[in-house]
Amino acid sequence: MSEPDRTRLPIRRPPFGGVSNRTLDGSKPDWNLIGHPEPPVGSPNVLLVLIDDAGFGNPSTFGGPISTPRYTRMAEAGLRYNRFHVTALCSPTRAALLTGRNNHAVGFGSIGELSSGFPGYTATVPRDCTPVPRVLAENGYSTAAFGKWHLTPDGQQGPAGPFDRWPNGWGFDYFYGFLGGDSGQWDPCLAENQKIIGTPEDFYDQENPYYLPDAMADKTIEWLHGVRAQDARKPFFVYFSTGCSHAPHHVAPEWADKYQGKFDQGWDRLREEVFARQKELGVVPADAELTARDAAFPAWDEVPDKLKAYYARQMEVYAGFSENADYNVGRVIDAIDELGELDNTLIIWIWGDNGASLEGAITGSFNELTMQNGIPLTDEMQLQLAERYGGIGAWGGQMMDPHYSAAWAWAGNTPFQWGKQVGSHLGGTRNPMVIHWPARITGTGALRPHFTHVIDIGPTILDIAGIPAPSHVDGIEQEPFHGVSFADSFTDPAAPEHHTQQYFETMGNRAMYKDGWWLAMKTPRIPWVLTPDALRPYAPGVWDPDTDPAELYYLPDDFTQARDLAASHPEKVAELRELFWAEAEKYKVLPLLATLSAFFGILPPMPDAVPVEYRGDVQNIMSGMIPRIYNHSYAISADLTVPAEGAEGVIVAEADHLGGFSLFVQDGKLTHTYSMMGVFIYRQQAEERLPSGEVTVRMEFAADAAKPATGGEVTLLVDGKTVGSGRMDHTVPIRFSAYAGMDIGRDNGGVVDLSYEDKKPFAFTGTVKKVTFDVKPHLSAQDEEGLHAVAQHGHAGHGLSA
Amino acid sequence: MAFDNETIDVLIGGYLSTDAAHEDYEAALASGGYLHGAVVVSKDLKGNLAVEQTDHMVREGAAGLGALGFAVGLFAPPLLAATAVGAVIGAGAGKLLHRRTASKLEEQAGATIPLGGAGLILAYPHSAAGKVEPAVTRAVQKAVGEAEGHHVQALKGAIADAQQKMAESST
Numbered sequence: 017m018s019e020p021d022r023t024r025l026p027i028r029r030p031p032f033g034g035v036s037n038r039t040l041d042g043s044k045p046d047w048n049l050i051g052h053p054e055p056p057v058g059s060p061n062v063l064l065v066l067i068d069d070a071g072f073g074n075p076s077t078f079g080g081p082i083s084t085p086r087y088t089r090m091a092e093a094g095l096r097y098n099r100f101h102v103t104a105l106c107s108p109t110r111a112a113l114l115t116g117r118n119n120h121a122v123g124f125g126s127i128g129e130l131s132s133g134f135p136g137y138t139a140t141v142p143r144d145c146t147p148v149p150r151v152l153a154e155n156g157y158s159t160a161a162f163g164k165w166h167l168t169p170d171g172q173q174g175p176a177g178p179f180d181r182w183p184n185g186w187g188f189d190y191f192y193g194f195l196g197g198d199s200g201q202w203d204p205c206l207a208e209n210q211k212i213i214g215t216p217e218d219f220y221d222q223e224n225p226y227y228l229p230d231a232m233a234d235k236t237i238e239w240l241h242g243v244r245a246q247d248a249r250k251p252f253f254v255y256f257s258t259g260c261s262h263a264p265h266h267v268a269p270e271w272a273d274k275y276q277g278k279f280d281q282g283w284d285r286l287r288e289e290v291f292a293r294q295k296e297l298g299v300v301p302a303d304a305e306l307t308a309r310d311a312a313f314p315a316w317d318e319v320p321d322k323l324k325a326y327y328a329r330q331m332e333v334y335a336g337f338s339e340n341a342d343y344n345v346g347r348v349i350d351a352i353d354e355l356g357e358l359d360n361t362l363i364i365w366i367w368g369d370n371g372a373s374l375e376g377a378i379t380g381s382f383n384e385l386t387m388q389n390g391i392p393l394t395d396e397m398q399l400q401l402a403e404r405y406g407g408i409g410a411w412g413g414q415m416m417d418p419h420y421s422a423a424w425a426w427a428g429n430t431p432f433q434w435g436k437q438v439g440s441h442l443g444g445t446r447n448p449m450v451i452h453w454p455a456r457i458t459g460t461g462a463l464r465p466h467f468t469h470v471i472d473i474g475p476t477i478l479d480i481a482g483i484p485a486p487s488h489v490d491g492i493e494q495e496p497f498h499g500v501s502f503a504d505s506f507t508d509p510a511a512p513e514h515h516t517q518q519y520f521e522t523m524g525n526r527a528m529y530k531d532g533w534w535l536a537m538k539t540p541r542i543p544w545v546l547t548p549d550a551l552r553p554y555a556p557g558v559w560d561p562d563t564d565p566a567e568l569y570y571l572p573d574d575f576t577q578a579r580d581l582a583a584s585h586p587e588k589v590a591e592l593r594e595l596f597w598a599e600a601e602k603y604k605v606l607p608l609l610a611t612l613s614a615f616f617g618i619l620p621p622m623p624d625a626v627p628v629e630y631r632g633d634v635q636n637i638m639s640g641m642i643p644r645i646y647n648h649s650y651a652i653s654a655d656l657t658v659p660a661e662g663a664e665g666v667i668v669a670e671a672d673h674l675g676g677f678s679l680f681v682q683d684g685k686l687t688h689t690y691s692m693m694g695v696f697i698y699r700q701q702a703e704e705r706l707p708s709g710e711v712t713v714r715m716e717f718a719a720d721a722a723k724p725a726t727g728g729e730v731t732l733l734v735d736g737k738t739v740g741s742g743r744m745d746h747t748v749p750i751r752f753s754a755y756a757g758m759d760i761g762r763d764n765g766g767v768v769d770l771s772y773e774d775k776k777p778f779a780f781t782g783t784v785k786k787v788t789f790d791v792k793p794h795l796s797a798q799d800e801e802g803l804h805a806v807a808q809h810g811h812a813g814h815g816l817s818a
Numbered sequence: 819m820a821f822d823n824e825t826i827d828v829l830i831g832g833y834l835s836t837d838a839a840h841e842d843y844e845a846a847l848a849s850g851g852y853l854h855g856a857v858v859v860s861k862d863l864k865g866n867l868a869v870e871q872t873d874h875m876v877r878e879g880a881a882g883l884g885a886l887g888f889a890v891g892l893f894a895p896p897l898l899a900a901t902a903v904g905a906v907i908g909a910g911a912g913k914l915l916h917r918r919t920a921s922k923l924e925e926q927a928g929a930t931i932p933l934g935g936a937g938l939i940l941a942y943p944h945s946a947a948g949k950v951e952p953a954v955t956r957a958v959q960k961a962v963g964e965a966e967g968h969h970v971q972a973l974k975g976a977i978a979d980a981q982q983k984m985a986e987s988s989t
Contacts (some may be wrong), residue, residue, distance in 0.1 A: 397958050400835040403834075403837040418853065771865065
């Protein structure tokens with residue numbers, strides 16, 4: 017059989033090479049007709065591992081404090097790349113990784129949930145940029161993705177799709193994981209292929225609770241075994257994308273406790289220790305300088321003694337969480353080894369997609385969503401809230417959704433400045449990469465200092481698989497890859513650098529790299545601050561990007577970006593600044609700050625404000641798709657059938673005790689609980705029992721005003737009669753949860769009201785026939801427009817922190 | 819100073835956790851400063867109320883803190899004075915301070931302590947302030963009232979003064 021034309025996908029079925037007569041007499045079959053595309057002979061398996069929200073100075077493999085023995089094992093039998101680059105934000109890195117093209121050019125200037133009307137920010141991959149997994153699948157690979165996805169717009173994560181924005185639509189035969197930007201590891205709301213399957217049943221097992229990192233490895237191994245049970249030769253492509261080390265930092269105490277006392281020296285000293293080890297390992301040149309601490313981060317010595325244990329525990333949990341990721345990736349590698357296929361499996365393991373995350377602000381938080389909701393809690397308040405939910409010993413457990421201090425993240429990005437969201441500097445754009453492929457890599461344990469970028473991964477995989485970049489897919493002419501293969505560096509340490517020029521842009525923080533020179537143009541805004549004062553300088557007509565401070569580094573002599581040469585090389589500054597603008601136009605980066613457009617009055621059309629009705633027991637409505645109940649009056653009503661003996665259980669519930677609401681029946685009485693991010697918890701209960709028969713219940717929230725976080729009065733009604741009331745002084749302005757869903761007739765996953773935790777999911781024992789949300793009971797047109805703007809601010813705010 | 823002509827301080831503290839309130843309560847008791855009385859009230863996440871008090875004043879023939887009222891505006895930290903994400907989220911929570919009732923301590927505390935929150939009241943002679951006040955280190959909101967006069971009158975006045983200051987700090 018001749019080699020098929022792989023430049024046009026799908027590969028055309030070969031012409032019939034046999035004979036078809038009127039009868040079987042003399043007819044000759046062509047068995048190629050019932051075959052399927054096969055990859056070129058010798059194409060290896062590929063395991064692509066991406067760790068989340070981690071920094072260059074985190075894993076011990078690169079000198080960090082977190083024990084990563086499996087990562088080191090791969091590095092010692094393979095190669096370390098110490099000049100590998102990402103985009104400084106989750107979805108953009110993933111989009112670039114899986115398409116081989118610059119993130120803005122494929123619609124991912126920002127995160128997946130946040131789609132807008134500018135070409136670089138649609139969160140929708142254009143059909144002329146077919147993702148690499150689709151190319152591999154069309155060429156005969158078995159493909160699967162596990163874990164974090166984060167490439168599906170917020171409002172499209174339900175049964176109506178469209179599914180071309182889900183993992184299967186990107187070319188994965190199988191997907192098990194979560195669609196959003198982060199997830200609880202104990203209580204995720206999962207998707208499998210094209211269905212939201214919710215929180216796994218094992219979550220309710222007290223003795224052996226569900227844990228997503230373990231389940232991801234289990235599912236991957238199960239899938240590999242299934243593929244091999246069917247086909248002994250077909251190569252696989254596995255994308256193993258951990259939720260770790262993104263917040264919430266969830267891990268069992270035995271992992272975190274390994275690090276007890278290991279961070280008591282604080283972040284300043286930790287950086288020095290890591291830097292020394294990095295030099296010993298050679299992943300940082302001997303003449304490199306450790307960059308200085310920016311004033312945005314406090315010195316460890318400034319932390320009050322009484323709070324040092326609180327801060328130290330944050331990092332202990334993060335470290336244990338990260339080590340667990342190393343362990344579970346190791347399980348997958350061991351399974352491949354056990355299949356006898358490790359030698360011919362190309363493992364590309366990238367430790368971090370945007371540097372470590374600064375989004376915990378300086379205090380860190382018991383609940384990552386307090387930041388996104390703009391609740392300014394001091395570190396003492398955060399500590400007390402942690403105590404409320406079990407104390408710092410329970411940081412990492414099921415009762416909290418913790419995020420550590422930005423100062424720990426900065427230390428995790430040692431030796432660089434800044435971190436996630438800061439596309440202008442290496443703290444947010446340079447991450448460790450290890451490549452392992454015994455069949456081809458012989459000079460093991462070596463370092464590769466080649467400048468490489470996440471857009472190079474796809475072209476490299478296709479290069480070593482012998483698969484060309486397609487010119488057409490589904491009849492649509494394809495945009496060429498922007499990345500370039502670095503496969504020659506696997507075997508040749510002297511291979512030339514192919515990637516000599518690259519722009520970077522995230523949230524207006526931008527850089528231009530060319531031939532060793534790096535122009536860094538960071539906006540003065542501190543990444544985790546989105547106050548009006550912080551945003552005002554970037555308003556249309558106010559902001560002139562070319563007046564932002566510019567720093568110039570020559571990386572061959574200055575690995576860490578410690579020596580700013582801008583003052584002595586103004587011509588290079590000007591050259592690279594102009595080159596950035598040209599690249600920005602070419603790759604759809606413009607307009608800068610499109611992600612923040614909502615803050616400056618550029619809003620999408622207002623959605624329909626009709627009542628939202630749910631019939632039957634609809635489950636696991638993703639948190640970005642619940643009715644718009646924030647910041648104004650609303651009402652929830654439900655038609656119930658209550659048996660003669662009475663009923664109890666949840667009528668409707670969103671998210672959990674760290675942010676959410678539940679309308680339920682307890683002790684025969686209608687009850688409403690509202691958790692304002694676990695900080696304020698309000699409960700109202702009817703004064704009389706629910707009658708039996710056909711019953712209509714209603715919860716009305718009358719806001720003080722249509723404004724962010726408005727307080728208001730709650731009234732509970734049964735068949736139109738007021739049966740209870742209460743006040744809520746503060747409500748959630750932006751979003752209850754990053755990952756927990758809404759359910760009718762039960763409270764899946766973590767519960768909203770802990771008084772019924774022992775009965776979870778506390779399914780309603782009568783019948784919930786219909787639940788209706790009236791999200792516009794009292795709004796004026798002016799209010800509606802104002803709230804629409806606020807909702808978009810919140811959406812953008814969430815986007816900036818996801 | 820004569821017993822019926824004294825200056826009394828009342829410290830009110832608001833907390834987000836029971837642990838923190840108890841820590842300050844114990845620290846105040848151990849401070850070496852004389853206390854007329856101390857009360858810590860907390861409510862867990864399921865709504866269960868707990869009260870602990872060391873009310874020396876009862877022993878001295880005066881009304882206890884609980885009988886004088888616990889209408890404290892507990893837990894109204896200046897939480898929303900600043901905000902992120904581009905809009906001003908504002909609202910005070912001081913109105914709880916004005917919901918004074920004459921009912922018993924637990925009823926009052928039940929109405930004023932939020933789920934998961936806790937409150938502390940300390941009453942002490944003004945002369946003990948130098949020892950007692952520094953012991954209270956974890957309150958997320960704190961106010962100290964002061965009044966002079968007959969013992970119970972001074973106590974009532976000091977509570978009212980502390981409540982007023984607490985309200986002002988919440989808005």
